[in-house]
Amino acid sequence: MTETLTAPDVDLTARFSDKARAVSAIVESVATLDAAFDYCVDLCGRHGACRITISGCDESLSPPADSLCDLKQGKIIAAPGLAPDQFAALAARCTDQGMTCLHSGMRDNLSGVDLGFTIAELGIAETGTLVITCPDEDLRLATMLCEYHVCMLRRSTIVADAFAAERRLLRYMRRTPDYTAFITGPSRTADIERVLALGVHGPLELHILVLED
Numbered sequence: 001m002t003e004t005l006t007a008p009d010v011d012l013t014a015r016f017s018d019k020a021r022a023v024s025a026i027v028e029s030v031a032t033l034d035a036a037f038d039y040c041v042d043l044c045g046r047h048g049a050c051r052i053t054i055s056g057c058d059e060s061l062s063p064p065a066d067s068l069c070d071l072k073q074g075k076i077i078a079a080p081g082l083a084p085d086q087f088a089a090l091a092a093r094c095t096d097q098g099m100t101c102l103h104s105g106m107r108d109n110l111s112g113v114d115l116g117f118t119i120a121e122l123g124i125a126e127t128g129t130l131v132i133t134c135p136d137e138d139l140r141l142a143t144m145l146c147e148y149h150v151c152m153l154r155r156s157t158i159v160a161d162a163f164a165a166e167r168r169l170l171r172y173m174r175r176t177p178d179y180t181a182f183i184t185g186p187s188r189t190a191d192i193e194r195v196l197a198l199g200v201h202g203p204l205e206l207h208i209l210v211l212e213d
Helices: 010-022 033-045 063-068 084-096 137-144 162-174
Strands: 026-030 076-078 100-102 113-119 122-124 129-133 146-154 180-183 205-211
Touching (some): 026 033, 033 084, 033 113, 033 146, 033 205, 113 137, 122 162, 129 146, 129 162, 137 146, 162 180
Parallel strands (some): 026 205, 076 100, 076 113, 113 146
Antiparallel strands (some): 122 129, 129 180
């Protein structure tokens, strides 16, 4: 269960949203977790299926090799961090729309995950940063392999800066094994002739859904 660090602060929420949008994140408000699930399914439905093409698929191949190029046809939403009842609610929506919903087995679906859904532990207003504890490999992969990363952030867990979250962060670090991700905006690089490109090393878009708790 997520711990409330401070009372909901409208100014912190506005500051977090402004900073997150400044680094190309898309920030929206939702009233319930179900509304967040509806957002995910709608977003995934509005975009073409992600499919990582295997090298050589544009060549004339033998039937067995050609079948490898068709491993990924439908749309996939991954949500490995959800509780069983929460996952069931999202999976039912996916089934209604002809989509696949994954709770585990991310390594078996490397041919393309359309959308990854996660829930952040903290939001840092100073930089528009999400903090996600994800010691589970499936959860880590869900934040990195997808075209679209949708992360729900409870408004009550937004803090001013990293110093305000110090006790919580120290507690994460004492757990082993531990993996805490700090995510600020979608994946980006400017390595190629100093031209900014999004989605090179990870998700093309980061959608942050602020839950009005």
